[in-house]
Amino acid sequence: xxxxxxxxxxxxxxxxxxxxxxxxxxxxxxxxxxxxxxxxxxxxxxxxxxxxxxxxxxxxxxxxxxxxxxxxxxxxxxxxxxxxxxxxxxxxxxxxxxxxxxxxxxxxxxxxxxxxxxxxxxxxxxxxxxxxxxxxxxxxxxxxxxxxxxxxxxxxxxxxxxxxxxxxxxxxxxxxxxxxxxxxxxxxxxxxxxxxxxxxxxxxxxxxxxxxxxxxxxxxxx
Amino acid sequence: xxxxxxxxxxxxxxxxxxxxxxxxxxxxxxxxxxxxxxxxxxxxxxxxxxxxxxxxxxxxxxxxxxxxxxxxxxxxxxxxxxxxxxxxxxxxxxxxxxxxxxxxxxxxxxxxxxxxxxxxxxxxxxxxxxxxxxxxxxxxxxxxxxxxxxxxxxxxxxxxxxxxxxxxxxxxxxxxxxxxxxxxxxxxxxxxxxxxxxxxxxxxxxxxxxxxxxxxxxxxxxxxxxxxxxxxxxxxxxxxxxxxxxxxxxxxxxxxxxxxxxxxxxxxxxxxxxxxxxxxxxxxxxxxxxxxxxxxxxxxxxxxxxxxxxxxxxxxxxxxxxxxxxxxxxxxxxxxxxxxxxxxxxxxxxxxxxxxxx
Numbered sequence: 001x002x003x004x005x006x007x008x009x010x011x012x013x014x015x016x017x018x019x020x021x022x023x024x025x026x027x028x029x030x031x032x033x034x035x036x037x038x039x040x041x042x043x044x045x046x047x048x049x050x051x052x053x054x055x056x057x058x059x060x061x062x063x064x065x066x067x068x069x070x071x072x073x074x075x076x077x078x079x080x081x082x083x084x085x086x087x088x089x090x091x092x093x094x095x096x097x098x099x100x101x102x103x104x105x106x107x108x109x110x111x112x113x114x115x116x117x118x119x120x121x122x123x124x125x126x127x128x129x130x131x132x133x134x135x136x137x138x139x140x141x142x143x144x145x146x147x148x149x150x151x152x153x154x155x156x157x158x159x160x161x162x163x164x165x166x167x168x169x170x171x172x173x174x175x176x177x178x179x180x181x182x183x184x185x186x187x188x189x190x191x192x193x194x195x196x197x198x199x200x201x202x203x204x205x206x207x208x209x210x211x212x213x214x215x216x217x218x219x220x221x222x
Numbered sequence: 223x224x225x226x227x228x229x230x231x232x233x234x235x236x237x238x239x240x241x242x243x244x245x246x247x248x249x250x251x252x253x254x255x256x257x258x259x260x261x262x263x264x265x266x267x268x269x270x271x272x273x274x275x276x277x278x279x280x281x282x283x284x285x286x287x288x289x290x291x292x293x294x295x296x297x298x299x300x301x302x303x304x305x306x307x308x309x310x311x312x313x314x315x316x317x318x319x320x321x322x323x324x325x326x327x328x329x330x331x332x333x334x335x336x337x338x339x340x341x342x343x344x345x346x347x348x349x350x351x352x353x354x355x356x357x358x359x360x361x362x363x364x365x366x367x368x369x370x371x372x373x374x375x376x377x378x379x380x381x382x383x384x385x386x387x388x389x390x391x392x393x394x395x396x397x398x399x400x401x402x403x404x405x406x407x408x409x410x411x412x413x414x415x416x417x418x419x420x421x422x423x424x425x426x427x428x429x430x431x432x433x434x435x436x437x438x439x440x441x442x443x444x445x446x447x448x449x450x451x452x453x454x455x456x457x458x459x460x461x462x463x464x465x466x467x468x469x470x471x472x473x474x475x476x477x478x479x480x481x482x483x484x485x486x487x488x489x490x491x492x493x494x495x496x497x498x499x500x501x502x503x504x505x506x507x508x509x510x511x512x513x514x515x516x517x518x519x520x521x522x523x524x525x526x527x528x529x530x531x532x533x534x535x536x537x538x539x540x541x542x543x544x545x546x547x548x549x550x551x552x553x554x555x556x557x558x559x560x561x562x563x564x565x566x567x568x569x570x571x572x573x574x575x576x577x578x579x580x
Contacts, residue, residue, distance in 0.1 A: 059438070059471075062435075062436065062437055062441070063389055063435075063436045063437070064389040064390055064392050064393055064437070064441075065393070067386055067390050068390055068393065068394075071390075101311075101316070102311065102316070102318035102319060102321060103321070104322060104323060105385065106386075107385060107386050107389070110386070129309070129321060129323055132316075153319070156318065156319075157516065158316070158520075158551075158553065159316060184517075187516065187517070187521075190522075
């Protein structure tokens with residue numbers, strides 16, 4: 001039987017080197033051996049993703065590698081997440097996420113979604129090419145704290161501004177996160193957003209930083 | 223000295239002959255809302271109608287004094303011809319370009335591009351409409367240059383199969399990706415030559431899916447650059463290479479493609495350090511692009527003065543013509559865009575690094 005440390009290492013290494021089968025096996029073994037699922041997620045999967053973020057920032061990894069790492073991470077998360085008790089960092093908050101109408105690209109959106117999934121948020125993924133009103137309706141229905149939107153094309157970006165206006169009018173406390181290739185800091189500011197990620201890659205870097213902060217938070221709780 | 227016509231200006235420009243003033247034009251998508259409103263067209267109706275395509279392009283150029291018309295406007299033509307359905311958003315009041323909501327090939331091993339697709343793509347709907355539109359433009363607006371464009375093979379691949387699968391397959395199924403890219407490259411060569419035969423005065427090869435924030439420079443060098451070179455080499459007429467996204471790490475490799483293929487110019491989007499690129503490529507390179515297509519002409523908050531400053535910055539970045547960083551967004555503010563054109567023509571009347579003045 002593998003030790004806890006060996007399982008954590010197998011999870012971490014599997015994510016870094018996009019070994020999906022290794023991650024699944026280690027995740028299942030961790031559950032079978034009675035280890036804490038949240039610890040496996042945070043110190044195994046998320047720790048691996050943190051290294052992936054460093055590799056990305058050093059330009060050793062690019063988006064294809066990160067996508068494969070994300071596949072491995074999800075392989076483990078699907079096994080571990082159902083075993084995280086609610087009071088033990090289960091659902092911490094809610095986010096509505098989607099690519100804006102007119103945009104059928106969703107790589108960046110899916111990478112940001114991964115960050116929320118790891119963090120244990122309840123994610124309402126509206127998919128892509130989402131009509132503007134749908135973001136507002138879903139936020140109202142779920143009372144989500146965060147709405148995250150992405151657009152990969154300049155031509156669809158303006159829709160975000162309309163959504164922000166509609167949501168903020170109804171609920172000014174909702175945090176809005178924007179992402180996508182044409183979205184700059186200036187644009188996010190002009191549109192009245194609360195945060196932004198400029199590209200799929202940047203979304204990864206930002207998302208991973210958030211995962212790191214979450215790990216720190218979990219450590220402090222212990 | 224008589225003023226050159228727009229087409230004379232653009233042709234001389236690509237031939238590196240002195241021109242009368244700074245060219246203000248584009249080779250990427252350019253259809254402007256004020257122009258189609260004047261024509262009484264609805265945005266979704268212009269994309270698959272050769273006449274509307276032509277007149278919307280002409281009016282956009284004439285209304286704002288651009289040197290070129292660009293045909294077509296959206297990026298779904300080839301994918302549609304290969305059997306995908308497109309969404310035109312006919313019920314939307316917003317400016318939404320056509321998209322491909324669902325792709326018929328879910329996995330790479332399902333992709334089947336036949337010799338007929340490659341050799342006879344221009345006979346298939348809707349590709350057959352583009353030469354028709356080009357011919358109308360040439361007849362109706364002979365004073366304007368006409369730019370056509372094609373997506374590069376990697377981006378085109380992403381228009382036909384989900385991009386994340388293509389990206390992952392670069393590692394997992396490299397040979398399969400190479401085979402598919404080769405077929406797309408053959409198809410793109412045929413399309414480009416058909417557009418030139420129909421009357422395009424120049425053509426732009428756009429490969430936005432390979433920027434350095436997506437793919438590694440090594441992958442660009444090994445997988446992408448040889449195919450871009452092959453395509454550009456096979457096309458006649460003046461030709462431009464454009465890559466969207468982060469290009470600073472790719473500048474020299476892009477320029478190598480331009481030189482090896484006999485292309486005339488290189489174009490960058492907003493995420494490029496123009497002065498650094500000029501330093502790397504020298505004064506012989508015709509450099510285009512880089513101005514912000516949202517902030518300067520479209521953003522509600524951008525004043526005319528700020529739009530003018532943006533164009534001055536672009537010219538100070540040592541471009542050889544004022545040409546946008548990407549597709550021009552249709553919802554421009556006319557006062558901003560007109561001021562941008564005027565500034566482009568008047569700000570620095572002397573020669574640019576690669577092109578002289580009459």
